[in-house]
Amino acid sequence: MKSINISLPESMQAYIEEQLASGAYGTASEYFSELVRQDQKRKEQARLETLLLEGLDSGEVTPMTAEDWSDIRQAVRERVAKNNDAGQGE
Template structure:
């Protein structure tokens, strides 16, 4: 079941990325954009580790 959820999430992410690329509205990522992404990943990782 968990593997199926991961597969669906991966497919959804791929679809969203392709839609973004095809939209023609791409902008360059700033250093702040990357830091925001890293922080979000850290928070999500910490939440998951706390739940274990």
């Protein structure tokens, strides 16, 4: 695991210390790791929303079968598993 040094205003440092004191996080590293995870999730959701809107705007409508939905669910499961495995290797 790599280390990153950052400089923060005192008000932000105090806020982080409050979060640690509340027991929400054990260390500042845990706090920042959670912030990065949330940011990644938010950006992925925005990307998916963009793709969905592009699909809706494509104009081409195709009926979905139960098999189509099953295939999509399986592809999502595989992608999530791959992303989870990649995140654990750091």
